[in-house]
Amino acid sequence: MSDQTHIPTGHDLAPGEEEQHSVGERILGYVVGLVLALLLTATSFFIAGTDLVWQPSIPVALIVLAIAQMGVHLVFFLHITTGPDNTNNVLALAFGLLVVFLVVGGTVWIMSHLNGNMPPMDQIMRMRN
Secondary structure, three states: OOOOOOOOOOOOOOOOOOOOOOHHHHHHHHHHHHHHHHHHHHHHHHHHOOOOOOHHHHHHHHHHHHHHHHHHHHHHHOOOOOOHHHHHHHHHHHHHHHHHHHHHHHHHHHHHHHHHHOOOHHHHHHHHO
């Protein structure tokens, strides 16, 4: 192993990283992130409440805008990048997403099996009498 320390080159840093930007540039990065997040939120509300968009495409458009907003938050506010110094952050994020998907997916799976195995309501009412 070498004793050399990694010196960031500045090409793979998120907006707002201290190594690359001054205080003014960091604030500008946060303001740009805020404007993008507000624009994506306003667009989501506009698409959900208008008749100008083809109705069957609204859920897909909202999902795309939500994913874009998550990307804005990850890059501009949480400073998650693909740099080698962010490996632990990316792994922690991936593990958190895995846990959320397991909990939500397991809940939906259990609820669907319960719904399929429950007798109809009229049979339940007859059993109670």
